[in-house]
Amino acid sequence: MTAGRELKKERIELRVAASAKELIQRAMAVSGLTAGDLAYDGARRVLDEHERMVLTGADREAFLEAVMNPPEPTGRLVAALRRRRDQLG
Numbered sequence: 001m002t003a004g005r006e007l008k009k010e011r012i013e014l015r016v017a018a019s020a021k022e023l024i025q026r027a028m029a030v031s032g033l034t035a036g037d038l039a040y041d042g043a044r045r046v047l048d049e050h051e052r053m054v055l056t057g058a059d060r061e062a063f064l065e066a067v068m069n070p071p072e073p074t075g076r077l078v079a080a081l082r083r084r085r086d087q088l089g
Contacts, residue, residue, distance in 0.1 A: 008036065 055063055
């Protein structure tokens with residue numbers, strides 16, 4: 001086993017449509033990856049997209065403005081923070 005590589009001992013069995021099997025086999029052929037490696041790469045991409053937010057245009061500008069010049073906390077926020085601090089002691 002090479003350093004940094006995890007030993008592959010686990011198995012997943014899948015039932016897929018014929019078209020999905022063909023697609024996976026074509027991807028294996030052009031990439032040189034195994035079906036397991038393709039599944040792993042796909043799962044990593046899905047999780048990466050789910051866990052990361054990408055802002056563009058006006059959304060990005062609004063976020064950066066709020067980070068650089070945060071608004072003053074409202075009375076309700078200050079009260080909530082005091083309650084939480086009191087709860088924690």
